Amino acid sequence: MYATDAEKLDVARHEALAGLEEGGIPIGAALFDADDRLLGSGRNQRVQGGNPALHGETSAFLNAGRQRSYRRTTMVTTLSPCWYCSGLVRQFNIGRVVIGENTTFYGGEDWLRENGVRVDVVQDPELVRIMTDFIAGNPELWNEDIGTLEL
Amino acid sequence: MYATDAEKLDVARHEALAGLEEGGIPIGAALFDADDRLLGSGRNQRVQGGNPALHGETSAFLNAGRQRSYRRTTMVTTLSPCWYCSGLVRQFNIGRVVIGENTTFYGGEDWLRENGVRVDVVQDPELVRIMTDFIAGNPELWNEDIGTLEL
Numbered sequence: 001m002y003a004t005d006a007e008k009l010d011v012a013r014h015e016a017l018a019g020l021e022e023g024g025i026p027i028g029a030a031l032f033d034a035d036d037r038l039l040g041s042g043r044n045q046r047v048q049g050g051n052p053a054l055h056g057e058t059s060a061f062l063n064a065g066r067q068r069s070y071r072r073t074t075m076v077t078t079l080s081p082c083w084y085c086s087g088l089v090r091q092f093n094i095g096r097v098v099i100g101e102n103t104t105f106y107g108g109e110d111w112l113r114e115n116g117v118r119v120d121v122v123q124d125p126e127l128v129r130i131m132t133d134f135i136a137g138n139p140e141l142w143n144e145d146i147g148t149l150e151l
Numbered sequence: 152m153y154a155t156d157a158e159k160l161d162v163a164r165h166e167a168l169a170g171l172e173e174g175g176i177p178i179g180a181a182l183f184d185a186d187d188r189l190l191g192s193g194r195n196q197r198v199q200g201g202n203p204a205l206h207g208e209t210s211a212f213l214n215a216g217r218q219r220s221y222r223r224t225t226m227v228t229t230l231s232p233c234w235y236c237s238g239l240v241r242q243f244n245i246g247r248v249v250i251g252e253n254t255t256f257y258g259g260e261d262w263l264r265e266n267g268v269r270v271d272v273v274q275d276p277e278l279v280r281i282m283t284d285f286i287a288g289n290p291e292l293w294n295e296d297i298g299t300l301e302l
Contacts, residue, residue, distance in 0.1 A: 046217065053204070053213035053239075062204040066197065069300050087238020087259070088204075092298035108238070147243035149220050 002036050005098050008076040009122055012100060015043035015056065016078045016130065024048045025138075025145055026130050027079045029056035031064045031094075034072035040064030046145050055145075057085035061092075070094045078127050080107040082146055090115055100124045104131040105146065153187050156249050159227040160273055163251060166194035166207065167229045167281065175199045176289075176296055177281050178230045180207035182215045182245075185223035191215030197296050206296075208236035212243075221245045229278050231258040233297055241266055251275045255282040256297065 002008045008030060015028025030041035042059025045051040054062065057077050067073070070092040075081075078100035081089060086108025089097055096118040099109060109119050135142045143149045153159045159181060166179025181192035193210025196202040205213065208228050218224070221243040226232075229251035232240060237259025240248055247269040250260060260270045286293045294300045 050217060051213060052215075052217050053209050058204050058209075062202060064203075066201060066203050066295070068295055070298060083238040083242035084235075085238070087234040087236070087241075090238075091234035144217070144219055147221060 002032060002038060005076070005120065005122065008032055008036075008074065008098060009078070009100055009124065011038060011041050012056070012060075012076045012078045013124075013127065015041050015060075016127070019043040019048070020130065020134070022048045025141065026134050027056040027077070029060040029075060029077040031060045032074045032076065039067065039073065044145070047141070052145075055082065055085050057081055058088055061088060074098060076100075078124075079131060080105050080109055080121075081112075082107040086112055089117060096120070098122065100127040101131070103128050104135060153183060153189060156227070156271065156273065159183055159187075159225065159249060160229070160251055160275065162189060162192050163207070163211075163227045163229045164275075164278065166192050166211075167278070170194040170199070171281065171285070173199045176292065177285050178207040178228070180211040180226060180228040182211045183225045183227065190218065190224065195296070198292070203296075206233065206236050208232055209239055212239060225249060227251075229275075230282060231256050231260055231272075232263075233258040237263055240268060247271075249273065251278040252282070254279050255286060 011030040012028040016026040020026035024047040025044040028043040031039045040063030042063045045054035074096040076098040080102035099121045162181040163179040167177040171177035175198040176195040179194040182190045191214030193214045196205035225247040227249040231253035250272045
């Protein structure tokens with residue numbers, strides 16, 4: 001049971017920190033049901049798994065397995081969801097998103113709000129620091145992950 | 152080499168038909184580079200892999216492996232891309248999308264055009280028939296795949 005947003009965010013944070021230790025991009029996420037039960041969590045797998053399709057959110061979504069409805073679920077992510085992950089939330093009608101921080105990257109959260117998703121931003125200082133350090137140290141990898149490398 | 156859109160679409164069609172034979176949702180996709188080379192193809196894996204994160208397009212994207220840039224790539228998909236897959240295209244700046252048909256499902260293709268993606272629709276009669284038959288025979292599974300089951 002993860003009753004509070006802080007407890008939920010700690011699951012995503014744990015995933016992000018595990019990714020950092022593995023040499024990966026430190027973004028994690030977790031999906032909870034309406035009763036605050038953890039359905040699944042995951043982290044970015046670009047480096048570790050050589051898998052460009054698994055961002056934090058899509059990894060958590062995958063690890064939650066097939067669900068018949070997502071309307072009453074909450075996606076908790078350490079970082080503002082990119083368009084890919086925002087599209088996931090919108091298509092599957094995930095009801096709520098909790099964002100650890102949106103200062104190092106700002107994704108599709110306004111679009112989600114416009115489409116009826118409840119979005120809350122924690123602005124967690126530790127998560128800001130982790131991503132700030134990671135982007136500064138790995139700019140090419142980061143730009144590859146968000147599709148902004150210009151070649 | 153897959154010089155024409157028809158040749159490219161046949162790769163996605165082959166994936167969709169293979170999915171149908173496996174008892175899965177018959178949607179396939181393929182990603183090509185600027186020189187018409189196949190980078191990767193894939194098909195919906197909700198049933199076969201128990202994997203809700205792999206739609207046709209995300210499966211093709213995964214199987215193409217890590218790419219440094221997608222700007223000059225073309226995503227060919229048998230069906231209009233849902234918001235999840237449209238978000239993938241937008242985030243990674245995939246330059247062009249070829250859609251087999253958009254009569255049985257209409258996703259985020261207008262949004263993609265508004266954001267600079269070239270989108271072409273083939274309206275292939277065989278693909279329309281395959282999805283029409285599939286949706287009629289498996290409405291719950293189909294609604295699960297596009298997140299529209301109301302529970």
